[in-house]
Amino acid sequence: EVQLVESGGGLVQPGGSLRLSCAASGFTFSRYPMHWVRQAPGKGLVWVSRIKSDASVTTYADSVRGRFTVSRDNAKNTLYLQMNSLRVEDTAVYYCVRDGLDYGDYAAFDIWGQGTMVTVSS
């Protein structure tokens, strides 16, 4: 079964750090670009970051650039999101998302993890 399982969320104080992990299974992880998408409680979806399959290129939303770092370990089939200098407005469910390969040049978020909740509060 194709699956993404996030972990590492929790409660952290403003200015703190957290590292999210996403364990992939059921597919050849190393072939796929991966993304992080977040959703604040009761709000819409917001794209956060992308990493190419070989980790050669990373891209970030303006709101997290310089504070968040996406990385991957293809040998461990795991995606990471290192989040530093966290702000109250970073509070959200963070989803790990696969960018499918069978969609031409289009980004197609075809597999989503269940999400991990990050709460930034004092």
Next chain:
Amino acid sequence: AIQMTQSPSSLSASVGDRVTITCRASQGIGNDLGWYQQKPGKVPKLLIYGASTLQSGVSSRFSGSGSGTDFTLTISSLQPEDFATYYCLQDYKYPISFGPGTKVDIK
């Protein structure tokens, strides 16, 4: 950054209704647009990519159209399982951006 807007923000409809949701980009994005469905407490699901190509396994009552700046998602005959929030997403240029969502609920 490309801004995405959706209209309406919410709508009430009955089973069997034809429903149309509009998504507009702040600049031309070709047909680099996808549609996602999210039910309460669930993860989003890919419905359409490339503005009009139906994802495998998605009901044919869903269709997408448009190019450039204006796009539509149409549900030809609304079913009970279609009550959800729908998001468009542009992948023409980074940063990728979602629309704010359209909530479809029961009239």
